[in-house]
Amino acid sequence: MSAPSSVLVVGASAGGLSTAEALRRKGFQGGLTVLGAESHQPYDRPPLSKQVLSGAWEPDRVTLRLPEQLSSLDAEFVLGDAAVGLDAEARTVHTASGRVLRADAIVVATGLRPRMFAGQDGLAGVHVLRTLDDAVALRAGLLGASRVVVVGDGVLGTEIAATARTMGASVTLAGPQPAPLESQFGPLIAGRLAALHAEHGVDLRLGAAVTGLAEQDGRVAGVCLATGEVLPADVVVVAFGSAPATDWLAGSGLKVDNGVVCDSSCRVADGVYAVGDVARWHHEGLGALLRLENRTNATEQAGHVAAAILGESRPYTPVPYFWTDQFDVKIQVYGLSPRCCAPD
Ligand SMILES: Cc1cc2nc3c(=O)[nH]c(=O)nc-3n(C[C@H](O)[C@H](O)[C@H](O)COP(=O)(O)OP(=O)(O)OC[C@H]3O[C@@H](n4cnc5c(N)ncnc54)[C@H](O)[C@@H]3O)c2cc1C
Known part of the structure; x- marks a missing residue:
């Protein structure tokens, strides 16, 4: 494919914005549109469970770029309007408000949506945490809670439990693993993380499925465990995983299987390209x-996607990295646990 004269990025957050910026850095001078479902300017998510939740930062501090930096991108930002359909062949995106946007290249950067319990929507006192509004x-x-239960023994659940405890709330952490993050960290580090939470007064109710x-x-009163026990709560945070935000791709003909499936x-x-949390690509180093x-x-992936759009295609083979901050401890992880991927 020759270099496109227009690019439409769907998803106006870390992956989408970085792709638009990388395109301009690489000299792309064509039309650039960034479509986002949320009405906020692009913002960063890691501080949401840390500094924003604790109150250390005002919410507007998470904005990723100043208005003048966004204007200098010379891109049209269409915010507060979700994509609801994609015609991959015609490279056309339909939006909730009825817009029809066309471009030579389309980047899917729609991230994740939180998993929820059936019927939790609209139940007072129940929260998820993915967006700034959340x-x-x-x-x-x-701030008004007397008993908080966080459902989810992964990265997000443990971060929220730590921040809520730092705010002075009475916090219980519930999840099926014997210790938080055991499937990712193994028993030694997970055991230390459990001890860290216990030392700070988090009540760990692990090892039992939450049902x-x-x-x-009309208000949440507790969290039910497979053992039959009910953990009383007036605030419950549901943080037991997320799913790629791909509903809008139904009928597009694109392969969707735990994310948008891409080549290397x-x-x-x-x-059509994909970037960020929603993209499931072939990592040549891992096979x-x-x-x-x-x-x-x-x-990082945004730079590769921008290069691929401009015809400099090369395999994306990063060493995975993430960090998490809990109480006064930062954990940094390089590489993957063997359970994270299986050969194609
Ligand atoms: C609370 C929290 C804390 C985190 N902490 C850490 C951390 O400490 N360390 C770490 O490494 N990572 C952390 N992460 C993960 C990190 O923030 C994500 O990996 C990163 O945001 C992924 O960027 P993305 O652009 O792929 O997806 P997202 O940031 O999810 O952006 C996707 C965007 O697409 C929009 N969108 C969705 N559907 C549509 C649609 N149909 N049409 C238009 N727009 C749509 C969404 O509104 C959203 O703005 C955290 C995430 C959260 C939620």
């Missing part, structure tokens, strides 16, 4: 399809 709502909930939520008068240069189909949910990857 963080502001959760902070308000935590649902208890409700009273992050190309999905002719003129496997891989999808990463971390901040560093979103930026």
Whole structure:
């Protein structure tokens, strides 16, 4: 494919913005549109469970770029309007408000949406944390809470438990693993993480599956465990995983299987690419399809996607990296646990 004269990026966050910036850095002078479902200017998510939730930062501090930096990109930002359909052959995206956007190349950068319990939507006192609006709502909930239960023994759940505890809330952490993050870290580090949380007063109720939520008068009253026990709560944070935000690609003909499936240069189909948490690409070094949910990857992969769009296709083979901050401890992880990917 010859270099495109227009590019449409769907998803206006870390991966999408970085792709637009990388295109301009590499000299792309064509039309550039960035479409985002949220009405906020592009912002960063890692501080949401840390500085924004704790109140150390005002919410607007997470904005990724100043207005003048965004204007200098010479891109059209269409915000507060979600993509609802893609015609990959015609390279056309339809939006919730009825816009029809066409470009020579399209980048899918729509990230993840949180998993929820059936029926949790609309139940007062129940929160998820993916967006800035979620963080502001959760902070308000935590400030008035007497008993908080965080459901989820992964990175996000443990970060939220740590921050909520630092704010003075009474916090219980529930999840099926024997210790937090054991599947990623193994028993030694997971055991130390459990001890860190216990030392700071988090009540760890691990090793039992969570089966649902208890409700009273339209408000959450507790968290139900497979053992039959109900952990009482007036605020519950559901943080037991996310799914790639690919609903809008139904009927597009693109291969979607735990993310948008790409080749080793992050190309999905002719003129269509994917980047960030939503992209599941062939990592040639591992001989496997891989999808990463971390901040560093979103930026790094964006550079490769921009190069591929401009015809400099090469395999994307990063060493995965993520960090997490919990209480006064920073954990940094390079590489993958063997459970993260299996050969194609
Ligand atoms: C609370 C929190 C804390 C985190 N902490 C860390 C950390 O400490 N370390 C780390 O490495 N990573 C962390 N991460 C992960 C990191 O933030 C993500 O890996 C990164 O944001 C991925 O960027 P992305 O652009 O692929 O996806 P996202 O940032 O999710 O952006 C996707 C964007 O697409 C938009 N969108 C979705 N559907 C549509 C649609 N149909 N049409 C238009 N737009 C759409 C969304 O609104 C969103 O703005 C954290 C994530 C969260 C939520």
